[in-house]
Amino acid sequence: MDKAETRVAVVGIIVENSDSVEKLNGILSEHRDHIIGRMGIPYREKNINCITVVIDAPQDEINTLCGQIGKLDGVSSKAAFSNV
Numbered sequence: 001m002d003k004a005e006t007r008v009a010v011v012g013i014i015v016e017n018s019d020s021v022e023k024l025n026g027i028l029s030e031h032r033d034h035i036i037g038r039m040g041i042p043y044r045e046k047n048i049n050c051i052t053v054v055i056d057a058p059q060d061e062i063n064t065l066c067g068q069i070g071k072l073d074g075v076s077s078k079a080a081f082s083n084v
Contacts, residue, residue, distance in 0.1 A: 010079070010080045012051075012052055014076050017074020031055065035055050037053075062079055
């Protein structure tokens with residue numbers, strides 16, 4: 001795929017239900033070919049995990065990823081798109 005057809009985005013994910021982590025990792029694994037990097041930070045004081053995923057993919061795929069994540073119990077996500 002031509003990189004001109006893709007967009008770079010940062011997907012912020014907050015996990016409040018640790019039971020959903022395995023499903024979340026499965027979803028991210030499905031999109032691994034487009035993921036540039038990923039960082040996870042446990043926030044033990046609030047018992048949540050904050051994850052940042054940087055992705056270079058067609059906008060439809062990024063939207064699909066966020067939609068799949070949003071269906072998980074106790075997990076929320078938001079994408080910020082670059083203009084590149």
